[in-house]
Amino acid sequence: MSVTVADLLKLPCLREARVAGGHKGLGRFVGSISVLEYADPGALVDSFFENPSFVPGSEVVVSGFINIKDDVDTQCRVLKRLSEGGEAALILYYVGIYLPSIDKRLVDLADTLGFPLICMPENRLDFRYSEVITQTMETIFMDQNKDPHFVSAMLERITQLPDNRRTLGNVLRMLSDRLRSSLILFDHTLNHPEIAAWPISAAEYIANVLPELTREGLSSGSLVLSEENLTLYSTVLPVLTDHTPKMNLVLISENPVQSTAALEDAAEVLCLFINIWNKKEGTIGYSELIRSILNDEPLKMRRLADVLGIDVASIHTMWLVRPENGLKPTASAQLNEQVLKICRDFMQRQHLAGPSDIYDNTVVLFIQDTPLSLQMLAHAENLMACLEEEAFPVSFGFFTNQPDTSSVRKSFLLYQNHLKNARILYPASAFLSQAELSFTADCAETIARGEAMVRQVTAPIEPLLHTDSTIQEDLLATLSVYLLDAQANVSRTAELLYLQKNTVKYRLHKINSLLGYRVTKMPESNQLYTALAVRRLLDGQ
Structure with missing residues (x-):
C-alpha cells in the first residue's frame, strides 16, 4: 500500500479543497509534506533542486505564494521545479486574500506537467497549515504501520523520480528516511561506502563510525563513540545482485534492532534497483522480471511489470539463446553480452516489444503480441541467421503459444534440461522448437526405462540391421539424416551427407524394399522417426 494525492483529498482537512489543475497526477505517491514560504521562494527552490545532494521526497508542498503573489512567472517557475524534482503536489492557501487568484497560466502548466495544483477554499482564513500537515503525516504513518513491507511502494517512488535523480545514493536516502535510521552500503572491498545519514545532520559522526565498523570485517553489534558519549548498534545484511560482487547493507541505530524485516525489504529494494536501473548506464535491466516469470512468482512479477510498464499477459512467445558447452565461464559471459546486444538490436529493427536479459547463462527474450505475431517463426529464424553470420557458437530455443507463466517456466526447464540431448538428436540445426525438445525428452x-523398452521402440528398423554391415551403416545413416535432419527432402539429405541425389534415391529405394513400405508412409514413418531418434541418442550418449 502507499498513500497518493487522491487519498489525501479524502481527508477532513482537504475535503473542501478543489483540484485546480494537474488531475492526471493524482495517483502520485506521497512520502511527506513540507511548507514553502520564503522571501524569494523561487530562489529557494532553485538552490535546493540545483544542489546535487538534494533528494526528492515525493512531498506535498504547502504554500500561500505570499511573497510572489503578483509574479506569475515565478509562480510557474516554482511549480515546474517542484514537478521536475519529483514532488507530489502543491497546495495553495489563502487564495483571494493574499494571492489574488490562481492565474490560468499556472493551471495550464499544472495540466501540462500532470502535477496536482490544489486550491484550498478561497477568501477564507479558517484553514491552517498545521491541520493538513498533521493529518497527512498521520495517514502516512498509519499506512506504513498497516503494511510494514514497503518494497512495492518504494519501487513506485523510484519510477516517479526524474532520470537524473534516479541514482543509488538517492534510493539509499529514500530508504533511510523510510526506516528513520542511517544506512551504509559497502562494496566487496569495504571501500568508498555510500552513506545516507539519518537525520542528515548526523553525517559527520556516522562517518566516524566507519573505521570501527570495518576494522575486523562487517558484523552486527554495538559501537561506542566515546567523543559523542554515544552507543550505536549496527545490523548487517548482504545485498546480492546479478552483475556486481556481493555488497553489504548496514543499518546504524541508537537502539538494538528487534526485527530485520524492514532492513530485508531495504536490501531487496537496492537489489531490484541495481538489477533494473543501475545495471549499466543508459540501459534498463529486466533480469528481476525475467527471474520472477521463470520462477513462476506471480506477485513479484506483477509488481515489477507495473514498474517497467510491461503487459505480461500479452507475452506468449519466448526465445532462448545459450552458448554451446565447453566455453569457459568468462568467455561464456562475454558471448552472452554480445548475443544480448545483437538480439536487442534485432528486436528494435523489427519493432518487436518485450523484456530481454541474461538469466542462468541463457539470453532470454520475451516477445509481446504484435501485428506480426504470425511471423514469429520467420523472425526467430532471421535472428538465428544473424547470430550464425557472427559465427557465434550458440543454440536457439523457440517457444510460442505460452498461455501463462507456469507454462513459460516448464518450457524454460525443458530447454535447460534437454538441450544437450537435443543437440545430439538434431546436430544439423542449432534452432530447436518446443516440439523437438519435448520429443527429445x-x-x-x-532410454531411461531400460533395454526392453528400447528394443520395443527401435523394432521398426530391425529389417535394416540384418543386411551386410557396411550396407547397414549406409542405409541407417541415410534414413536418419533423411527423416531427422532433412525433413524428408532428398536434396537436403544429399547435401548433408555429401552424396549425389541419385545415390540418396537409390538407398531410399533399397530401404523401402527392406521395410516393405515407403518410409514417408504414415503412421509407419512416425514410428521410424522415433526408432531412429532413440538409436541416435543412444549412440551419442
Whole structure:
C-alpha cells in the first residue's frame, strides 16, 4: 500500500479543497509534506533542486505564494521545479486574500506537467497549515504501520523520480528516511561506502563510525563513540545482485534492532534497483522480471511489470539463446553480452516489444503480441541467421503459444534440461522448437526405462540391421539424416551427407524394399522417426 494525492483529498482537512489543475497526477505517491514560504521562494527552490545532494521526497508542498503573489512567472517557475524534482503536489492557501487568484497560466502548466495544483477554499482564513500537515503525516504513518513491507511502494517512488535523480545514493536516502535510521552500503572491498545519514545532520559522526565498523570485517553489534558519549548498534545484511560482487547493507541505530524485516525489504529494494536501473548506464535491466516469470512468482512479477510498464499477459512467445558447452565461464559471459546486444538490436529493427536479459547463462527474450505475431517463426529464424553470420557458437530455443507463466517456466526447464540431448538428436540445426525438445525428452525417457523398452521402440528398423554391415551403416545413416535432419527432402539429405541425389534415391529405394513400405508412409514413418531418434541418442550418449 502507499498513500497518493487522491487519498489525501479524502481527508477532513482537504475535503473542501478543489483540484485546480494537474488531475492526471493524482495517483502520485506521497512520502511527506513540507511548507514553502520564503522571501524569494523561487530562489529557494532553485538552490535546493540545483544542489546535487538534494533528494526528492515525493512531498506535498504547502504554500500561500505570499511573497510572489503578483509574479506569475515565478509562480510557474516554482511549480515546474517542484514537478521536475519529483514532488507530489502543491497546495495553495489563502487564495483571494493574499494571492489574488490562481492565474490560468499556472493551471495550464499544472495540466501540462500532470502535477496536482490544489486550491484550498478561497477568501477564507479558517484553514491552517498545521491541520493538513498533521493529518497527512498521520495517514502516512498509519499506512506504513498497516503494511510494514514497503518494497512495492518504494519501487513506485523510484519510477516517479526524474532520470537524473534516479541514482543509488538517492534510493539509499529514500530508504533511510523510510526506516528513520542511517544506512551504509559497502562494496566487496569495504571501500568508498555510500552513506545516507539519518537525520542528515548526523553525517559527520556516522562517518566516524566507519573505521570501527570495518576494522575486523562487517558484523552486527554495538559501537561506542566515546567523543559523542554515544552507543550505536549496527545490523548487517548482504545485498546480492546479478552483475556486481556481493555488497553489504548496514543499518546504524541508537537502539538494538528487534526485527530485520524492514532492513530485508531495504536490501531487496537496492537489489531490484541495481538489477533494473543501475545495471549499466543508459540501459534498463529486466533480469528481476525475467527471474520472477521463470520462477513462476506471480506477485513479484506483477509488481515489477507495473514498474517497467510491461503487459505480461500479452507475452506468449519466448526465445532462448545459450552458448554451446565447453566455453569457459568468462568467455561464456562475454558471448552472452554480445548475443544480448545483437538480439536487442534485432528486436528494435523489427519493432518487436518485450523484456530481454541474461538469466542462468541463457539470453532470454520475451516477445509481446504484435501485428506480426504470425511471423514469429520467420523472425526467430532471421535472428538465428544473424547470430550464425557472427559465427557465434550458440543454440536457439523457440517457444510460442505460452498461455501463462507456469507454462513459460516448464518450457524454460525443458530447454535447460534437454538441450544437450537435443543437440545430439538434431546436430544439423542449432534452432530447436518446443516440439523437438519435448520429443527429445520423450526419447530420453524411453532410454531411461531400460533395454526392453528400447528394443520395443527401435523394432521398426530391425529389417535394416540384418543386411551386410557396411550396407547397414549406409542405409541407417541415410534414413536418419533423411527423416531427422532433412525433413524428408532428398536434396537436403544429399547435401548433408555429401552424396549425389541419385545415390540418396537409390538407398531410399533399397530401404523401402527392406521395410516393405515407403518410409514417408504414415503412421509407419512416425514410428521410424522415433526408432531412429532413440538409436541416435543412444549412440551419442
